[in-house]
Amino acid sequence: MILLILFSWQLTSAFAIQRFPKPEFESGYITPETLLPTPRANVLEVMDVAIFLIAMLLVTWAVLNRRSRKLVFWISIFSLAYFGFYREGCVCSIGAIQNVTLALFSGSYAIPWTVLVFFMAPLLFTLAFGRTFCAGVCPFGALQDLIAWFPRKIGPKLNAILGIIPYIYLALAVLYSATETDFIICRYDPFVGIFRINATFSMFLFGGGLLLSGIFIARPYCRFLCPYSVLLNWISRFSRYHLTITPSVCVQCRLCEDACPYEAIEKPVTVKNPKSRRTIVRTFMLIMLLIPFFVLLGGWTGSRLHETLAMVNGKVRMANELVNPETINGEPESIEMTAFKASGKPVSTLYEEASGILHQFYIGGWIVGGFIGLIIGGFLASRLVTRYRTDFEPNRGTCLSCARCTDYCPIKS
Amino acid sequence: MEENSQGKRVDRRVFLHTGVQLAFVAGLGGLTVLVARRAGGEGYVWQLDPAKCTQCGRCATSCVKTPSAVKCVHVYAMCGYCDLCGGYFVPDTKILDTAAEHQLCPTKAIKRTFIEDPFFQYTIDEDLCIGCGKCVKGCHAFGNGSLQLQVRQNLCDNCNECAVARNCPSGAYTRVPADKPYLLNEPGTGNGPPQKTEV
Numbered sequence: 001m002i003l004l005i006l007f008s009w010q011l012t013s014a015f016a017i018q019r020f021p022k023p024e025f026e027s028g029y030i031t032p033e034t035l036l037p038t039p040r041a042n043v044l045e046v047m048d049v050a051i052f053l054i055a056m057l058l059v060t061w062a063v064l065n066r067r068s069r070k071l072v073f074w075i076s077i078f079s080l081a082y083f084g085f086y087r088e089g090c091v092c093s094i095g096a097i098q099n100v101t102l103a104l105f106s107g108s109y110a111i112p113w114t115v116l117v118f119f120m121a122p123l124l125f126t127l128a129f130g131r132t133f134c135a136g137v138c139p140f141g142a143l144q145d146l147i148a149w150f151p152r153k154i155g156p157k158l159n160a161i162l163g164i165i166p167y168i169y170l171a172l173a174v175l176y177s178a179t180e181t182d183f184i185i186c187r188y189d190p191f192v193g194i195f196r197i198n199a200t201f202s203m204f205l206f207g208g209g210l211l212l213s214g215i216f217i218a219r220p221y222c223r224f225l226c227p228y229s230v231l232l233n234w235i236s237r238f239s240r241y242h243l244t245i246t247p248s249v250c251v252q253c254r255l256c257e258d259a260c261p262y263e264a265i266e267k268p269v270t271v272k273n274p275k276s277r278r279t280i281v282r283t284f285m286l287i288m289l290l291i292p293f294f295v296l297l298g299g300w301t302g303s304r305l306h307e308t309l310a311m312v313n314g315k316v317r318m319a320n321e322l323v324n325p326e327t328i329n330g331e332p333e334s335i336e337m338t339a340f341k342a343s344g345k346p347v348s349t350l351y352e353e354a355s356g357i358l359h360q361f362y363i364g365g366w367i368v369g370g371f372i373g374l375i376i377g378g379f380l381a382s383r384l385v386t387r388y389r390t391d392f393e394p395n396r397g398t399c400l401s402c403a404r405c406t407d408y409c410p411i412k413s
Numbered sequence: 414m415e416e417n418s419q420g421k422r423v424d425r426r427v428f429l430h431t432g433v434q435l436a437f438v439a440g441l442g443g444l445t446v447l448v449a450r451r452a453g454g455e456g457y458v459w460q461l462d463p464a465k466c467t468q469c470g471r472c473a474t475s476c477v478k479t480p481s482a483v484k485c486v487h488v489y490a491m492c493g494y495c496d497l498c499g500g501y502f503v504p505d506t507k508i509l510d511t512a513a514e515h516q517l518c519p520t521k522a523i524k525r526t527f528i529e530d531p532f533f534q535y536t537i538d539e540d541l542c543i544g545c546g547k548c549v550k551g552c553h554a555f556g557n558g559s560l561q562l563q564v565r566q567n568l569c570d571n572c573n574e575c576a577v578a579r580n581c582p583s584g585a586y587t588r589v590p591a592d593k594p595y596l597l598n599e600p601g602t603g604n605g606p607p608q609k610t611e612v
Contacts, residue, residue, distance in 0.1 A: 018557055020493025027529040031489045032536075036595050037567035039458045088570055095573045103448045109588070111448055112456035120445055127437050183574035196570070198479055238433045314584070339467045339583035 045114045048087065052137065053121060055079055059136035060129045063243055067406040072135050076142035084139030089195040093118050093138065094228040095186050097170070098177035105178040122228075126235045130242040134222060134232065134400040140191050141222050145402065147211060148218035151261030159263055160379060162224040163398075167375045170227035171368040172309075179360045181313040185227060218261035222400065233397040242396050245405045247413055250391035257392065259408040264399040269388050287381040294377030295370045302369020303362055310361040319354035322347060457588035459575040463561040463598045465585035468546035468553070472562055475580040476544070482568040483544035483577060485522075485537050488599050491559035494532035499555025500548035501525055501535055517547050539565065558598065566594045 022031075055075060062071035083089065091099070096119035103111035122133035134141045154162075169185075176182045186192075190207035193199025199207065214220050222229055236242065245256050245265070256265060275283075302309075310316045318340055340350070394405065461472070461483070472483035496509055501523050506515045511525055522541035526534045537560075544562060552560040564577075578586030589596060 018491070018493075019555075020495055020557055022490070022492065023494050023532050025529060025532065029528050029534075032534075034486060034488050034490070034597070034599075036486075036597075037565060039566035039569065039571065039591050039594050042456065042591065045456065090570060091573050099573065100444070100448055103451050110451045113452050114456065116445070116448060116452055120441065123441055127434060127441070182579065186572065186574035187576075187579070193477075196477060198477065235437055238430055238437060240434065334582075335467075335469045335471070336582040339469065342467055343465065343583060 045112075049114050049117050051082060052118065055082075055137045056121060056125050056133060060125060060132040063132050063135055063401045063403050064129055064241060067243075067247065067403060069403045069407050072401075072403045073145075076136040076145060079137050080139050080142035080146070082139075083137070084143060084191075084195045089139055089189070089192040090186075091115050091118055092140070093122050093133070094140070094226060095183065095189070097227060097231075098173055098183045098185055101174050101177040102180065106180055123231060123235055126232050126239060128240050130239045130396065130401045131232050131236045131399065132243075132401045134229070135402045138222075139195065140226070141219060141400065143191055143194070144211070144214045144219040144221060147214050148261050149215050151218040152216050153263055154217060156263065159223070159398075160382075164372075164375055164379060165224050166227050166230045168372055169225060170230045171371050173227050175309070175361075175364045175368050176312060179310075179313065179357060179364060181310075181357075190221060190225075219400070223262060223398070236399070237396045239396060243394060243399065243401045243403065243406075245392055245394060246409045246411045247406075248411055251411065252391070253410060254392070255410060256405045256408040259405040260394070260399075261404070262398060262400055262402075264395045265405060266389060266393050266395050268390055268392060269386065270390055272388065273386070283384050287384060290381060291374065291377035294373035294380075296373070298373020298376070299366040299370035302365035302367070302372070304365075305369075306361040306365035307358065309365060310358050313354075313357050313361075315350060316354045316357055316361075319350050322350070456591050458564070458566055458571050458591050458594045459569060459578055459586055460564050460589045460594060460596045461562060461577075461581070461585040462587070462596045463549075463558075463563070463585075465583045466546070466549070466562055467583045467585075468550035468562070469582055470545050470547070471580045471582070472577050473543045473545040475577040477572060477576050478568065478570060480542070481544040481577070482565050482570070483562055484539045484542045484565045484568075485544065485546070485548055485560050486563040486565075486597065487535060487537050488559045488561060488597055489534075490600060491557050491598075492535065493557050493559075494528060494534060495556060496531045496533060498525070498533065498535060498552070500552035500560045502551075504551075517551050519543070519545060519547065523548060535560075561598055563595055563597060 055078065059072060059075045062068055062075060083092070091114070096115050099109075099111050099115045100119050102109045122137070125133055136142065173183075173185045176184050188206070190203070190210045193203040193207055194211075210220055217223075252268070257267070259265065311320070314336070318336055321334065321337060394401075473481050476482055497506075501517060502509065502515050503517050508515065513521060516523070520541045520543055522538045522543075524536040524538060526536065528534050546562050549560045549562050552558055575586060
């Protein structure tokens with residue numbers, strides 16, 4: 001123990017001691033400068049934002065005004081090349097969720113303007129025009145769109161069930177960035193390795209697997225994982241000018257029925273099946289009971305899991321290792337532990353920090369769990385309600401505004 | 414009731430729609446204002462504090478780039494120009510030459526040049542350096558600590574979440590303002606050494 005203290009003392013004091021004074025050279029030797037290359041210029045970041053906004057405008061124009069799949073395709077190729085392979089997928093709107101959350105909850109982090117624009121612009125565009133961002137600006141979407149060669153339908157029920165995953169992902173991403181633990185969206189980013197052409201094996205496996213499945217299930221990341229899609233989905237449902245399949249009237253020709261690889265076209269439901277007032281009241285009551293029940297159940301489950309969730313946090317993990325040394329008995333001391341001991345930070349400070357973080361996770365667990373419960377409850381409730389429509393329409397939430405269906409519609413003006 | 418409320422129902426839908434739209438605008442606007450109050454212009458880059466660094470070697474393996482964007486940086490102003498350099502030679506070397514088996518660096522990225530008796534200059538070839546920190550450890554243990562690990566900002570991709578930062582056992586990585594992208598431990602930079610508190 002004494003040895004350890006002495007050793008750590010030596011390590012920290014190494015900075016303080018100039019053991020060997022700088023020699024005074026007689027040969028006229030000039031000490032070279034330590035070169036410090038600068039990061040990417042801020043002007044280029046501003047240019048990124050400008051290109052981002054121009055691409056959004058262009059693709060929105062191509063979708064809503066030109067109604068041209070071809071144009072959308074070429075814009076998406078550009079976005080894939082620029083935001084994907086040139087900018088290597090970072091920073092992106094999906095990941096920016098975490099920066100915004102961190103800026104809200106952390107006292108020290110100031111979000112760069114560029115990141116804020118990357119987060120906000122697609123949301124505002126979606127509120128006005130639908131998810132045109134997904135159609136041609138997001139490099140992830142563009143990459144998956146390219147390889148959606150043989151799209152198979154998986155049915156509305158499975159679609160809806162898998163569609164719950166993004167909500168869970170979003171909730172966890174917000175929880176982990178609000179507690180300053182981790183950016184899980186970036187950590188488990190499947191495609192950034194492809195953009196860099198350099199990835200760890202697990203990332204390569206995950207990204208490659210997603211891409212392969214994307215040949216048959218179009219855009220699996222966008223539909224069943226992307227946490228940003230949750231925000232876009234909700235906002236798009238209330239968008240002002242959304243893409244329509246037909247430019248004027250639907251003639252019910254059913255040509256577009258199988259046009260959408262993302263199963264986002266809603267078929268007409270015209271056969272009214274009038275329900276008695278009693279059934280309606282009963283359904284309503286059931287929904288009103290169902291949702292709070294699921295919220296409470298989810299919240300309770302989340303709060304039960306808060307210690308498990310918090311183990312992702314480095315400080316909590318360290319404190320746990322100190323409290324329960326027997327759990328790692330026999331194994332060599334972790335590098336983290338060695339570093340912690342070398343830092344000379346008192347253990348009590350660490351415990352205090354860790355218990356503070358645990359408390360945050362307890363509250364966060366309730367919120368995250370309640371939110372997921374609400375989503376599951378809402379999903380079940382939506383099964384109980386029938387919506388009537390007369391025409392073939394894109395589902396405003398899940399439609400990615402890729403403009404494929406417009407080519408199928410025989411009405412051209 | 415069904416017939417005469419047909420027109421009204423459409424109106425109600427439009428009304429609700431507009432209401433939600435306005436709520437979204439207000440919500441997004443409010444969020445922007447909340448976040449923008451803390452927005453900083455220049456942005457951040459990742460950097461490690463050499464004073465916290467324990468030279469664990471993860472900088473070489475955790476970075477998403479191969480080789481790592483973390484390199485050994487030589488602060489010449491701190492160097493003692495020793496003949497027996499703790500960062501250059503493996504411990505217990507008797508013969509002080511440039512033979513590969515005597516060098517600590519696994520990629521032979523440190524160049525040793527004679528200046529005048531008995532001083533030698535040590536230069537890092539950053540194309541070869543993998544950022545393992547072996548020389549840094551040696552220099553800190555036996556020398557002045559002039560060899561330090563730093564994120565080279567011209568090489569760094571500036572990922573939204575730095576993979577090395579996540580794996581750093583000593584929490585040496587932080588986001589630093591992009592206009593001050595280095596945290597070198599230099600004499601007279603204000604990045605002074607940590608003060609020893611107790612033994």
